[in-house]
Amino acid sequence: xxxxxxxxxxxxxxxxxxxxxxxxxxxxxxxxxxxxxxxxxxxxxxxxxxxxxxxxxxxxxxxxxxxxxxxxxxxxxxxxxxxxxxxxxxxxxxxxxxxxxxxxxxxxxxxxxxxxxxxxxxxxxxxxxxxxxxxxxxxxxxxxxxxxxxxxxxxxxxxxxxxxxx
Numbered sequence: 001x002x003x004x005x006x007x008x009x010x011x012x013x014x015x016x017x018x019x020x021x022x023x024x025x026x027x028x029x030x031x032x033x034x035x036x037x038x039x040x041x042x043x044x045x046x047x048x049x050x051x052x053x054x055x056x057x058x059x060x061x062x063x064x065x066x067x068x069x070x071x072x073x074x075x076x077x078x079x080x081x082x083x084x085x086x087x088x089x090x091x092x093x094x095x096x097x098x099x100x101x102x103x104x105x106x107x108x109x110x111x112x113x114x115x116x117x118x119x120x121x122x123x124x125x126x127x128x129x130x131x132x133x134x135x136x137x138x139x140x141x142x143x144x145x146x147x148x149x150x151x152x153x154x155x156x157x158x159x160x161x162x163x164x165x166x
Contacts, residue, residue: 017109018092022077022138024147025088025113028130032165034083035128036060039158049155057081059123063116064088070115071107080154085163087151089138109135 017023029035036057041049053061060081067076073093080087090109113133121127138144158164 017135018107020092020094022144023090023092023109024136024138025086025090025109026134027086027088027113027117028133028163029084029128030130032084032163033128034165036081036086037083039083039155041155049158051081051083051155053081056120056124056128060086060116060120063119063123067112067116071112074107074112078148078151080151082154082158082161082163084165087154089144089147089151 035054037051037053039049040052051057064076064079064081064086067074067090075091075093076088077091078089090112092107092109117127117129121129136147138147154161
């Protein structure tokens with residue numbers, strides 16, 4: 001029997017993902033399928049590019065917006081839903097937040113992402129997310145601004161995006 005390669009852990013070993021801080025999160029659609037929407041605009045650089053959501057993209061948008069009310073002490077500060085991936089800056093304010101639903105669940109970045117994936121898959125009727133997610137702990141204001149701008153400009157840079165599959 002062929003041995004499968006050992007999966008590399010994606011989370012920072014020993015780090016408490018319920019700690020206060022800013023987190024840059026990327027979730028991808030399985031196999032890069034562009035089912036969350038499409039990029040339109042940028043005709044002769046007159047109209048800026050933007051994402052027009054599909055029905056699935058609308059559902060993802062709804063649940064991302066609900067994070068701010070579903071969790072105490074958590075703020076979605078910036079996000080973009082691209083055709084086949086999502087970028088989010090999550091701000092965990094004091095590290096002691098809980099989900100408002102009963103029973104209280106400790107707020108951690110992986111729990112928030114797991115809930116987002118589970119709820120969107122349930123509402124859409126199937127799971128379309130790639131396993132796991134990418135995270136980066138934002139270290140300082142300069143890095144925060146660079147990532148915020150990257151997210152803001154992501155639709156305009158779609159043709160050069162590493163997730164662009166066409």
